[in-house]
Amino acid sequence: MRSKIVTILKFQEDVNKAVAAAKAAFERNSEWRTMSPASRGELILKLADLMKRDKEYLAALESLDNGKTYKNALHDVGFSIDVLKYYAGYCDKIHGSTIPSDGNFMTMTIKEPVGVVGQIIPWNYPLGMVAWKWAPALATGCTVVLKPAEQTPLTALVLAALAKEAGFPKGVVNVLPGYGPTAGGAIVQHPGINKVAFTGSTEVGNKIMEGVGQSNLKRVSLELGGKSPLVIFDDVDVDRAVEIAYGACFSNHGQNCCAGSRTYVQAGIYDEFVKKAAEKAKRTKVGDPFAEDTVQGPQVNQEMLDKVLRLIESGKKEGAHLQTGGCRKGNEGYFVEPTVFSDVKDDMTIAREEIFGPVQSILKFETLEEVIKRANDTTYGLAAGVLTNNITTALAYAKSVRAGSVWVNCYHAFSPQAPFGGFKQSGIGRELGEEGLKEYLELKTVSIKV
Ligand SMILES: NC(=O)c1ccc[n+]([C@@H]2O[C@H](COP(=O)([O-])OP(=O)(O)OC[C@H]3O[C@@H](n4cnc5c(N)ncnc54)[C@H](O)[C@@H]3O)[C@@H](O)[C@H]2O)c1
Numbered sequence: 001m002r003s004k005i006v007t008i009l010k011f012q013e014d015v016n017k018a019v020a021a022a023k024a025a026f027e028r029n030s031e032w033r034t035m036s037p038a039s040r041g042e043l044i045l046k047l048a049d050l051m052k053r054d055k056e057y058l059a060a061l062e063s064l065d066n067g068k069t070y071k072n073a074l075h076d077v078g079f080s081i082d083v084l085k086y087y088a089g090y091c092d093k094i095h096g097s098t099i100p101s102d103g104n105f106m107t108m109t110i111k112e113p114v115g116v117v118g119q120i121i122p123w124n125y126p127l128g129m130v131a132w133k134w135a136p137a138l139a140t141g142c143t144v145v146l147k148p149a150e151q152t153p154l155t156a157l158v159l160a161a162l163a164k165e166a167g168f169p170k171g172v173v174n175v176l177p178g179y180g181p182t183a184g185g186a187i188v189q190h191p192g193i194n195k196v197a198f199t200g201s202t203e204v205g206n207k208i209m210e211g212v213g214q215s216n217l218k219r220v221s222l223e224l225g226g227k228s229p230l231v232i233f234d235d236v237d238v239d240r241a242v243e244i245a246y247g248a249c250f251s252n253h254g255q256n257c258c259a260g261s262r263t264y265v266q267a268g269i270y271d272e273f274v275k276k277a278a279e280k281a282k283r284t285k286v287g288d289p290f291a292e293d294t295v296q297g298p299q300v301n302q303e304m305l306d307k308v309l310r311l312i313e314s315g316k317k318e319g320a321h322l323q324t325g326g327c328r329k330g331n332e333g334y335f336v337e338p339t340v341f342s343d344v345k346d347d348m349t350i351a352r353e354e355i356f357g358p359v360q361s362i363l364k365f366e367t368l369e370e371v372i373k374r375a376n377d378t379t380y381g382l383a384a385g386v387l388t389n390n391i392t393t394a395l396a397y398a399k400s401v402r403a404g405s406v407w408v409n410c411y412h413a414f415s416p417q418a419p420f421g422g423f424k425q426s427g428i429g430r431e432l433g434e435e436g437l438k439e440y441l442e443l444k445t446v447s448i449k450v
C-alpha cells in the first residue's frame with residue numbers, strides 16, 4: 001500500500017514538473033508566445049522534415065514497439081508528416097472577424113490558444129496520434145504535456161528529441177510516459193492544464209469526463225471506440241467489395257477505432273461474398289512484422305490477445321458460423337488467425353462489442369431501410385461505409401447513418417484536411433481539418449466604444 005502511494009506521488013510530481021514547464025513556456029512574454037505565427041509554422045515544418053529524414057528509424061521503432069508491420073508503420077510516418085505540414089500552413093491564417101453589433105461599438109473576435117494542453121494517446125497508432133495531437137496544438141500556439149500509452153512510449157520520446165532538435169523553445173512540448181490511472185489521471189485532474197485531448201476507449205473517456213468535472217472544467221476532446229458498419233449492396237463487383245471490406249476490418253490487425261467490423265452484405269451476393277472473404281482472410285500472411293510479405297503481425301500484448309480470443313469464443317458459442325481462423329496462431333507471440341464469421345446476428349457479442357482484433361463479422365440484409373436501422377443500432381457512431389453503384393442509395397445511407405465519417409466506395413479515406421470524430425459515445429469534438437484546429441482555440445470578443 002505504502003509503495004503504491006509513493007508511486008502515485010512520484011507520477012504527480014512528474015506531471016507537476018511537466019505542467020510547470022508548459023506553463024512557463026506559455027507565459028505572456030515567453031519566446032513561444034512572442035514568436036511570429038510564421039516562425040511557429042517553420043518550426044512545425046522543420047519537425048516534419050526531421051521525421052522525413054529519420055522515417056526508416058521511426059517506422060522500425062514503431063514496428064518493434066507495437067507489432068504493426070514495418071510497411072504499415074512507414075505509411076503511418078508518411079501520414080503523420082502530412083498532418084504536421086498541413087497544420088504548419090495554418091499558423092499565420094488564424095483570425096477572428098469584425099461584427100456589426102448594436103450601438104456605437106466596433107466589435108471584433110480574436111482567436112487565442114487555449115493554453116496548456118494535456119494529451120493522452122493509445123497504443124494502436126503511437127506515432128500517428130502524437131502528430132494528430134501536436135500539429136493543431138502547436139499551430140494555434142498552445143503548449144503540451146503528452147502521455148503516450150504505457151505499451152508504446154518509444155516513438156513519442158524520439159519525437160520529443162526531434163522537437164528539441166527542430167528548435168522548439170524549452171517547455172513547449174513535454175512527453176511523460178506513464179500508466180493511465182496514475183500519470184493519465186494526474187493530467188486529467190491537474191488545475192494547471194486548460195484542455196485535455198484524449199484518444200482511447202469509451203470506458204476511459206467516461207473517466208476523463210468525470211475527472212474534468214471534479215477538477216477545473218478543462219476543455220475536452222475525446223476520440224473513442226467504434227463498431228462501424230460497412231454496408232455492401234448487391235450491385236457491386238464482389239471481388240472489389242471483398243478487398244475493401246478486408247482493408248476496412250483487418251488493417252492494423254483490426255486494432256483500429258474505426259475498423260469496419262460489422263460487414264452487412266445484401267442477400268443477392270451474400271453467399272459468394274462470404275466464400276471469397278473467407279478465402280481472402282485465409283491467404284493473409286501472418287508473422288514477422290519486418291518480413292516483406294507479412295500483412296499481419298502480432299496483437300499488441302497478452303491482454304489484447306486474450307480479449308480477442310475471448311470474443312472469438314463468444315462468437316462460436318452464440319451460434320455464428322466460423323468460416324476461417326478462430327484460434328491463436330502458433331504458440332509464441334500474440335498472433336491471431338484472421339477470422340471470419342458469417343450468419344452473425346445483431347445481438348451477438350461480436351456484433352456489439354469493439355473487438356480490436358482481426359475478426360470480421362458478416363451479417364445478411366435485404367433492404368436499404370432495414371440496414372440503416374440495423375447499422376444505427378449501436379451506442380457508437382465513429383465511422384461507416386457503403387459500397388454501391390447507385391448514387392441515390394449511397395446518399396440516402398450517408399445522410400441517415402449516425403456516424404462522424406462516411407466512406408462511399410472506399411474505407412479509411414483519411415486525409416489531413418478532412419475532419420474526423422465521433423457521434424454518440426464515439427467521442428466529442430473533431431480532429432484534422434479546420435475543425436480540428438478549433439478544438440485548441442478560445443474565442444474572445446472585444447467591443448470598442450466609438
Ligand atoms: N479508440 C481508439 O483509438 C482506441 C485505442 C486503443 C484502444 N481502444 C479500445 O480500448 C480498449 C482498451 O485498450 P487500452 O487499455 O489501450 O485503452 P485505454 O483507453 O485504456 O488507454 C488509452 C490511453 O488512456 C490512458 N488511460 C487509461 N486509464 C486512464 C485513466 N483512468 N485516466 C487517464 N488516462 C488513462 C492509457 O494509459 C492510454 O494512454 C481496447 O480493447 C480497444 O477496444 C480504442
Ligand SMILES: CC1=C(/C=C/C(C)=C/C=C/C(C)=C\C=O)C(C)(C)CCC1
Pocket residue numbers: 075076079124125128199223251255256257258412414
Ligand atoms: C488505416 C490507414 C491509415 C491511417 C489510419 C489512421 C491514422 C487511423 C487512425 C485511427 C484513430 C484516430 C483512432 C483509433 O484507432 C493510413 C492513412 C496511414 C494509410 C491507409 C490505411
